Amino acid sequence: MAKKQLNITVIDMKIMRGIFGEDSHGLQTYLKNFIRITAGILQQVNSALETKSDQAALDYFHQLKGPVGSIGFKKMYRLCEQCESLISAGDWVSAMETYAKIEATLKALEVELDKKFKPA
Amino acid sequence: MSKQEEMDQYQSITNATVLIVDDNESMRDLLRAAIEQWGYQIIEAANGEEAWKIMQQPVPPQILILDWLMPKLDGLTLCNKIRTELATYPYIIFLTQVSGVTNILKGFEAGADEFLLKPVNFTELRIRILAGERIIKYLDIIADQKKELKKCQAYAKSLELKLAMPGAKSSG
Numbered sequence: 060m061a062k063k064q065l066n067i068t069v070i071d072m073k074i075m076r077g078i079f080g081e082d083s084h085g086l087q088t089y090l091k092n093f094i095r096i097t098a099g100i101l102q103q104v105n106s107a108l109e110t111k112s113d114q115a116a117l118d119y120f121h122q123l124k125g126p127v128g129s130i131g132f133k134k135m136y137r138l139c140e141q142c143e144s145l146i147s148a149g150d151w152v153s154a155m156e157t158y159a160k161i162e163a164t165l166k167a168l169e170v171e172l173d174k175k176f177k178p179a
Numbered sequence: 180m181s182k183q184e185e186m187d188q189y190q191s192i193t194n195a196t197v198l199i200v201d202d203n204e205s206m207r208d209l210l211r212a213a214i215e216q217w218g219y220q221i222i223e224a225a226n227g228e229e230a231w232k233i234m235q236q237p238v239p240p241q242i243l244i245l246d247w248l249m250p251k252l253d254g255l256t257l258c259n260k261i262r263t264e265l266a267t268y269p270y271i272i273f274l275t276q277v278s279g280v281t282n283i284l285k286g287f288e289a290g291a292d293e294f295l296l297k298p299v300n301f302t303e304l305r306i307r308i309l310a311g312e313r314i315i316k317y318l319d320i321i322a323d324q325k326k327e328l329k330k331c332q333a334y335a336k337s338l339e340l341k342l343a344m345p346g347a348k349s350s351g
Contacts, residue, residue, distance in 0.1 A: 077301055078213045089208055096205040121248065121276055126205040128298025136298070 065175060069168050071131020087176050093126060094169050101162060108146075108155055116146050116154075135164045195312050196220040198240035200230040200257070201274075202249045206297075210244060210274075213301055214308070227252025231260060239267055241315045242308060247275035247286070255289050262290030268318055270311030274299065 065083050066072055067090070079086040100123050107116035120143050128136045138161045145154040197219045199210045204225070211221050222240055224230035228251040233239065243261075247254040258271055272293040273286045283294045292314070293307045 092208055093205045122203050125203055125297040126209055
């Protein structure tokens, strides 16, 4: 019987299959770490936004975008870019709103991952 | 044959060691997973300073995947240090979000061999690593031939000296 292919909708599974092949466990481990590390950086972004430290916030976004873009997490990547532009324009209120969307997007990935890897 | 299957044929030819230098753990994890699968040995460093220590070991990695903006020692300074202070020639691939012609030029001036932009295109990265591996292989061959040539020159010199000695006779 053919193995059921894991499908996470918010990231580019073509890229992930190119790297992990059929190794669902490897993919799961990677994504769990990705979520943990990204959430950590997001906390630092939040602190930078609260203190209106534009350079620090931009540096954290710079860090975030590398892996986010590389796994094809397009929605989050676009939001990060939006937030960067808002910070550069000094629009801290909108930047905070966009930040909340970024957090929600990461949470959505976490929820989907938990659902897909739920033991039968 | 699919593109993926086609690429799968191209595994590492030398089992070279690749040093991944990036301050983002998630990025390093992703690169490790991909590059290991292509048949390479992996070493990681979280900043330029760590990478510099690794590069000073007796048998340093032959290929570097280098981020630009990092704490302690940035990628550009590290690249420059490797080219000016080390006798070995690792193949250096910048993988960064720092873009623009001026920066790319800076990277090459510092001694980079390739310059790739994030987000990573894994097919492109794989092709560049393969190209780097080939160059490293040829550099090794040249180094071996140079050694051989030096030996031959030394031998020829010793023969010359023998022949120049008074009373030396030709045996032929």
